[in-house]
Amino acid sequence: MADIAPGTTNSGTDSIVYSLEQVVHAAFALGLPVAAWRLPLATETTVCITFDKDLKISKPALESSPYGFVFSPFVVGEQPSIFVKADIVYSSETGHIRFSKAVTEAQKQEFIITLKQPQTTNYSWHLHASETINQQTETGFKSAVTEAIATINSGHMEKVVLSRTALKPLPSSFNLVAAYRLVLQSYPGAFVSLVSVPEVGTWLGASPEILVSIDPQKIFRTVALAGTQPALDGEPVGNAIWRQKEIEEQGMVERYILSCFKKLRLREYTEVGPRTIVAGNLMHLRTDFSVDLKEVDFPTLGTDMLELLHPTSAVCGLPKEPALTFILEHEGYNRSYYSGYLGPVNSPQGTHLYVNLRCMQLLKNEAILYAGAGITGESDAEKEWQETQHKMQTMQRILANFE
Template sequence: MADHAPGNTNSGTDTQKYSLEQVVTTALALQLPVAVWRFPSASGANACISFNSAIHIEQPELENSPFGFFFCPFVVGEQPTLFIKADIVHSSETGLLTFSDDVTQTQKQEFIVALQRSQSIKQNWHLHASETINQQTEAGFKDAVAEAITTINNGYMEKVVLSRTATHPLPAGFNLIAIYSLMLKNYPNGFVSLVSVPEAGTWLGASPEILVSVDTDNVFRTVALAGTQPATQGEPVGNAIWRQKEIEEQGMVERYILSCFKKLRLREYTEVGPRTIVAGNLMHLRTDFSVDLTEVDFPTLGSDMLELLHPTSAVCGLPKEPALHFIKAHEGYNRSYYSGYLGPVNSPDGTHLYVNLRCMQLLKDQAILYAGAGITGESDAEKEWQETQYKMQTMGKILSNF
């Protein structure tokens, strides 16, 4: 974290310790945007809060951004791409708050005073500006899959990802931080997030998929993640048997990443995989790509790849344009921030953006669950429906076990 100017009493670290629940409850009570995240296999979560409304941006420039958190929709422009500037940062491990240099003494004092009475504040969360729920029925989803298979076999596209939603009532005594803590426990290998922004609403997720990452050693990373089957408790991942359909689907995502490297004339990269990984109750095929930016002179690779990759073939299809057109015509609802991306940028741990998968959106009394499946010419509508059922269990079980 950046050093603070000598004598600046508005910034720096507050030595009083606070819980994550106190900090998030206070931010929401003050109508401030907040993002919470925990990296895969990490021991603690971090939160950032902005004293202003989340900033609407066109196309993120990762390299020049201040420390903060990006939250981007599936279709750029249909909902705003949001940036939550890290005016306040909280670590669940230390319990400490750090204020940026931009924070005024008045803002700091108002937040601290609100924190002192956080236990008496009724917990709430930001709601989307519109609570209209458009759902894809089972029959509608299967019809769209059948139409996609015909379109693919007619040569108009290679693959398309179709998704759907389902609603789940919020359990009695629902508590935002308690359910986030349950997600942390149940998905130790996921990027576990909580984002709550005025008008954009509140989202919880446990994503297995890196979109773009540039770590503190200046190493760029992205992954090709595709293919899905249920994970069997206690069964070694080495015993997984993959159908030709999943192998081809994962290969398409790999080739798309390589085509992006080719567009940028990048030849110096490392590729590892594909290998089987476990994410919650599911297994996937994953290939890791990395570029050492200390050896390759490409300072804007993060931003350039982000623009080329999103939305990836793993959540949209190939080629991107006809797949996206098919989704808009046949999916039957607006994905909003599902299958967009989110994550911290220029944090003390670097920049790490993940695809917003295995997620749910909170309404006042219920949650919207999201899931999708990759459709190829070898797909079967019933099996694709079952795949979305498996994926929804990630968040569904969290709500049921609360």
């Protein structure tokens, strides 16, 4: 981290080199919210920690937000949107920590003292306030898919995304930071994140899907990502054969993004795709959209598109309103932060919000794995179940390393 993060100061820098484990464990020991992430194809992990007690925000205003990390649920209101302000920033590349100007001297000293204490292996990550778990069974999922197909074919909606969960025991040797490092190694092209907030819970994931991104060069980006099949073992992606169902599904997501641009009367954008991309053990169809904000006078494009896009048709459906209603009535459980969005806001690397996919929520002794599938009129309940099985392998492979 060569540049000083917005809102931080060199005067609060501790020049001692610390490990990621020390920083995360210190946050847990002090009961502080923590967010760690690595951007796709990057090497640096950044950590934000805040001393704030009230983390809830109504909705982010990206352009005016301080530096921090946003964590929002699938349905805003059922769970709060959380903002972890960058009171403490750590870079894995330098091993140094920086404190923002808002941090008191007493807070600095308390954190540094905690950092330097011997680490114990019996630390605990932050847990959700309630351990009540609503599960979606195989029978329930397939029944919902069958009902969705009938609803689509009756003309009430074009597509709906249905998801499910799987509860897995945590191996006795499971270590959260070690698991985060394994995700980094296993999925270099994904946005990798670890978010742990008191009362809200702890989530680990590797998402392939950009929601809204604005880099330091003021380039806005979003993607249409849909269609799924297992990756071809050792074969080039150009050999992938896509069914009409996946092509139509991806086209729906593209058209929705274009409709958002149209609502904002935005015509100056670049579109590239669709093309086949690999994300872990899966392949998807992806189309990239970009807007040069230096050439287009649209200072609030990031916030405006975030409000229009979330929840995207890739995780909800089309049209959005009937699809969301169908999900809430038939999915059978609360998605919580799965298929919400998360990422850094106004960091030195820009604002990068991703859809919270390929993730798991950590309980005390178990992990909840999440996965979904896009349902169209041509869907088959058994094939959609298998698609969720494939998607859950992303996190299952991480857990298997500790068995």
